[in-house]
Amino acid sequence: MTVTVRDLAHARAGDKGNWVNISVIAHDIAGYEQLLRELTDVRVLEAFAPVAKGPVWRYELAQLRAINFVVENIRGGNVTQTAALDIHGKSLGTLMLAIRLFGDEP
């Protein structure tokens, strides 16, 4: 069954300069393990390609069932400079939640 990140986790976006971080926090252990397997830095960069050049860094915090993604080089420059409507990238947490995962399907 196809699921999205939003089915397994909640998320929050924050920014500094020209990077944005998105924490992905699993609701349970099974969800955390599925996210560890499927929500790779490559998958995240693919989803964020329209808004960022990358690279993407992934940090695991098992005790919090959380993965922290750092997406570098947001297109249009940093929060103080960008012409984008969402100058902080605050809406990008929901771009993460919309990413589709594929579960255990072959």
Next chain:
Amino acid sequence: MAREKLRIGSGAGFAGDRWEPAVELVERGDIDVLAFECLAERTIARETLALRRGDGPGYSPKLEARFRAVLPGCVANGIRVVTNMGAAAPLAAARAACDIAAELDLTNIFCAVLLGDDVQAVLFERPELILLETGEPLESILPRMASANAYLGADAIVEALASDAPIVITGRVADPSLFVAPVLHAFGWSYDDYAKLAQATAAGHLLECAGQVSGGYFADPGVKDVPALARLGFPFADVSADGDVVIGKVVEAGGRVDRQTCTEQLLYEVDDPSRYITPDCVLDMSDIRFSEIGRDRVRVGGASARSRTPTYKVSVGYFDGFLGEGELSYGGPNAVPRARLAGEIVKERLALRGFTFDDLRIDLIGLDSLHGPGEGRPEPYEVRLRVAGRTALREAAEAVGWEVSALYTNGPSGGAGDFANVREILTVQSVLLPRELVPTWVELVTAP
């Protein structure tokens, strides 16, 4: 030292924050200290420029309203205020606070003001410093520099707290340090006791955005609901002399404090969680755990830290041209193609007039303005065209909104509700400066 526990309330998470929740904390939160964090990365550059041009006081624009709202309760309940609302003019901010105290007939109010964060003079002597964001030398932006402020730490704020002033006002300090300092001062911890500094820094980081740890920036209806979000309460931290930390909120206030809200806020604006750098320490979140010990009460444990770095981070604000924006809405059948045509027309007209832009964006709000283009999205019933151009020329920036508004009679059918705006862009980059180049000192300001 008799004190066993200190309760610090978080009264604001940004310059434009609400103040009713701060009043609630003062009146019903049983807090000892109220901290207001009101300086985003760029805020101080904006205030420095306003001060230089004579169109602003240089301190946080809502300072008067905030103090008017909380001071009577703070005096009645013996609560000290610590805030970075001084921005580019901490002494003027202190005089304004004292004026308000006098106006409200509050006696014995005086301010301790932390100074030294403004390092523009030092930077002019060091053009060879490297900008962390771009790797370019500082020299490239020095002629356009609007402000330069070092993120001072808790040790400097403690010097101000030692005065026993009811109000402590700073310019740029690290956000968590606003909360770490009152704890250091209350318990007399060593500034080298990193185990305790780690716990206090974690508490400060959780509190620095106020409502963001108590249910703000969190609700997703039907999935993550927040009780009484309209009456969102701001958080406090109970910090004990042994380093124990519990986050909470006023019981009757709206919002929620639990593992979920705390985890989201812990990782907010964090890159590598094992290396969260503040002027006080390098916080390691790798083993931080949250436990819910009661309704809206979360214990924070497991924070650790390594030694502070030998440098201060300095934010350098500089003038970086203008942003021109224009918006116009289209609705009903074929709204998206009409809006797209309108955007192309504006782009062509700006080019025909000879204007060039460092960045010229055409967004359709309702379709692609936040997350960029994507496959398989349903076409919205109505969209709002947004054209935004960044340029060194004010005239070019003004032309953007002008050409969007001109679409009314010169563009596709049905354009409605125009908006046009031009603003100056203040970009912020960072350099690292050895601590010994940044002396700090405290001045006292009393009511006239």
